[in-house]
Amino acid sequence: MSKHHSCLVRQFESHENLEEDEIELLLRLERSPERFEAEQDLWRAGEGPADELAVMSKGWAYGYVDHPDGKRTINDIYLPGDVIGLHEYPLDSHQTSVRALKESTICRFPHKHLDDIFELSPKLTRMFFKVACLQQVILINRTLHTYHQAADHRVAHFMCEMYARLARTNPDLANKFNLPLTQEHIASTLGMTSVHVSRTISQLSQENLMFRQRDIITIPDLEVLRRFTAFDISQY
Amino acid sequence: MSKHHSCLVRQFESHENLEEDEIELLLRLERSPERFEAEQDLWRAGEGPADELAVMSKGWAYGYVDHPDGKRTINDIYLPGDVIGLHEYPLDSHQTSVRALKESTICRFPHKHLDDIFELSPKLTRMFFKVACLQQVILINRTLHTYHQAADHRVAHFMCEMYARLARTNPDLANKFNLPLTQEHIASTLGMTSVHVSRTISQLSQENLMFRQRDIITIPDLEVLRRFTAFDISQY
DNA sequence: CGGGGTGTTGACTCCAATCAAAGGTTGTGG
DNA sequence: CCACAACCTTTGATTGGAGTCAACACCCCG
Numbered sequence: 230m231s232k233h234h235s236c237l238v239r240q241f242e243s244h245e246n247l248e249e250d251e252i253e254l255l256l257r258l259e260r261s262p263e264r265f266e267a268e269q270d271l272w273r274a275g276e277g278p279a280d281e282l283a284v285m286s287k288g289w290a291y292g293y294v295d296h297p298d299g300k301r302t303i304n305d306i307y308l309p310g311d312v313i314g315l316h317e318y319p320l321d322s323h324q325t326s327v328r329a330l331k332e333s334t335i336c337r338f339p340h341k342h343l344d345d346i347f348e349l350s351p352k353l354t355r356m357f358f359k360v361a362c363l364q365q366v367i368l369i370n371r372t373l374h375t376y377h378q379a380a381d382h383r384v385a386h387f388m389c390e391m392y393a394r395l396a397r398t399n400p401d402l403a404n405k406f407n408l409p410l411t412q413e414h415i416a417s418t419l420g421m422t423s424v425h426v427s428r429t430i431s432q433l434s435q436e437n438l439m440f441r442q443r444d445i446i447t448i449p450d451l452e453v454l455r456r457f458t459a460f461d462i463s464q465y
Numbered sequence: 466m467s468k469h470h471s472c473l474v475r476q477f478e479s480h481e482n483l484e485e486d487e488i489e490l491l492l493r494l495e496r497s498p499e500r501f502e503a504e505q506d507l508w509r510a511g512e513g514p515a516d517e518l519a520v521m522s523k524g525w526a527y528g529y530v531d532h533p534d535g536k537r538t539i540n541d542i543y544l545p546g547d548v549i550g551l552h553e554y555p556l557d558s559h560q561t562s563v564r565a566l567k568e569s570t571i572c573r574f575p576h577k578h579l580d581d582i583f584e585l586s587p588k589l590t591r592m593f594f595k596v597a598c599l600q601q602v603i604l605i606n607r608t609l610h611t612y613h614q615a616a617d618h619r620v621a622h623f624m625c626e627m628y629a630r631l632a633r634t635n636p637d638l639a640n641k642f643n644l645p646l647t648q649e650h651i652a653s654t655l656g657m658t659s660v661h662v663s664r665t666i667s668q669l670s671q672e673n674l675m676f677r678q679r680d681i682i683t684i685p686d687l688e689v690l691r692r693f694t695a696f697d698i699s700q701y
Numbered sequence: 702c703g704g705g706g707t708g709t710t711g712a713c714t715c716c717a718a719t720c721a722a723a724g725g726t727t728g729t730g731g
Numbered sequence: 732c733c734a735c736a737a738c739c740t741t742t743g744a745t746t747g748g749a750g751t752c753a754a755c756a757c758c759c760c761g
């Protein structure tokens with residue numbers, strides 16, 4: 230039952246159980262799958278109209294902005310089951326660009342579909358509201374534990390977040406999981422340089438807190454890492 | 466018409482015009498005014514149940530978290546017309562503490578009232594959704610232009626944000642406005658030390674970008690400051 | 702007037718950025 | 732199946748911006 234094949238449905242069912250007709254309504258958002266190659270943009274910051282959202286059906290993507298000095302800031306990583314661009318609902322043009330990290334399937338849908346849900350199902354409305362709020366809770370946790378902390382805590386917190394978010398749609402996630410991000414990506418996400426990410430990760434490895442080889446992350450003891458970076462799992 | 470006495474209503478009307486019955490529904494959220502003295506907490510992080518939201522009717526408040534090492538992070542400043550704790554809607558306990566900055570009037574209301582709005586008015590639902598999303602847009606702009614930038618840009622961007630948010634309910638805001646925050650508060654908000662805030666502000670003053678004396682901020686040319694820190698007014 | 706919170710200034714330290722070069726890995730085509 | 736190129740990662744040396752520590756100046760306010 231909760232083992233639905235759609236990650237979006239699994240994401241929602243991890244919050245609350247759904248009836249058949251609610252699942253129907255949700256699946257409507259995933260009706261137009263588009264395939265994206267690695268490094269392909271879904272849309273670009275500043276461009277409009279931003280009258281569509283998207284569901285990440287399969288793969289990995291990230292939201293980013295390029296600065297005049299050539300640096301890039303990644304503001305979010307999108308996983309299967311995530312709604313992309315939900316926060317841009319009130320805007321006329323896109324706040325951030327979105328790019329696939331590897332071959333991915335993404336389904337665009339018009340704002341209208343969301344408005345329809347607001348009309349048709351107070352329960353799904355509540356759940357969408359929760360999903361949107363949860364994104365904000367996560368953002369705030371980043372400001373609390375990532376932006377205003379030392380480098381080792383930042384990296385550790387980021388890994389805990391990725392684990393927690395992946396676990397929501399993959400309840401049986403092992404302590405060894407795939408994270409197809411280069412150190413460059415991680416650096417752009419955490420606001421540091423890739424050189425320093427490298428040094429920080431090797432330091433964390435020496436302390437046996439986490440390991441990384443290419444895209445495989447290993448966290449020997451999740452509980453220890455969580456305590457290290459004051460990560461509160463109940464908020465993800 | 467748009468000159469309603471309630472800041473919350475003005476906030477909503479700045480997005481879209483409201484009918485009488487919608488205003489009624491909104492005003493229901495402001496029915497239990499409570500007075501808070503400076504430095505008084507509305508609620509504390511970690512405490513629960515978080516089954517109430519609040520409307521900032523009058524005054525100033527801030528959301529914060531205290532870290533084990535004694536440092537404090539301020540994650541948001543609340544202005545009249547703001548909904549406090551909206552993002553905590555999916556949580557069981559409060560993510561952050563909220564404290565009045567000076568004598569303030571704040572109205573608590575139960576989650577239930579929000580759920581009722583979802584049932585009764587798709588239009589208000591859409592608008593609440595927009596308000597919640599806009600908070601997220603603002604958070605993301607902070608990560609883009611505040612957290613990952615040099616100190617002078619951070620302070621400048623923060624001032625632009627405060628101006629823009631105040632202007633939403635005070636359309637005639639002058640280039641000289643009240644900001645009852647100490648440099649210590651600003652430092653906790655931007656993740657820097659009060660010493661460095663002091664140095665940065667005096668640097669910005671020398672460059673004629675902004676001035677501060679106690680709680681009076683003066684921005685000689687808003688447009689110049691905006692360009693300096695790549696502030697996009699259309700997103701506030 | 703005095704005193705506590707607030708703001709300023711200087712000297713010093715340190716974490717992370719920068720610059721630079723050398724290893725590793727992956728994948729592609731000959 | 733090897734070789735080479737492109738990208739990613741590691742490591743070292745140096746620089747610089749912001750933190751820290753500390754003393755002093757400035758207001759308000761009582």
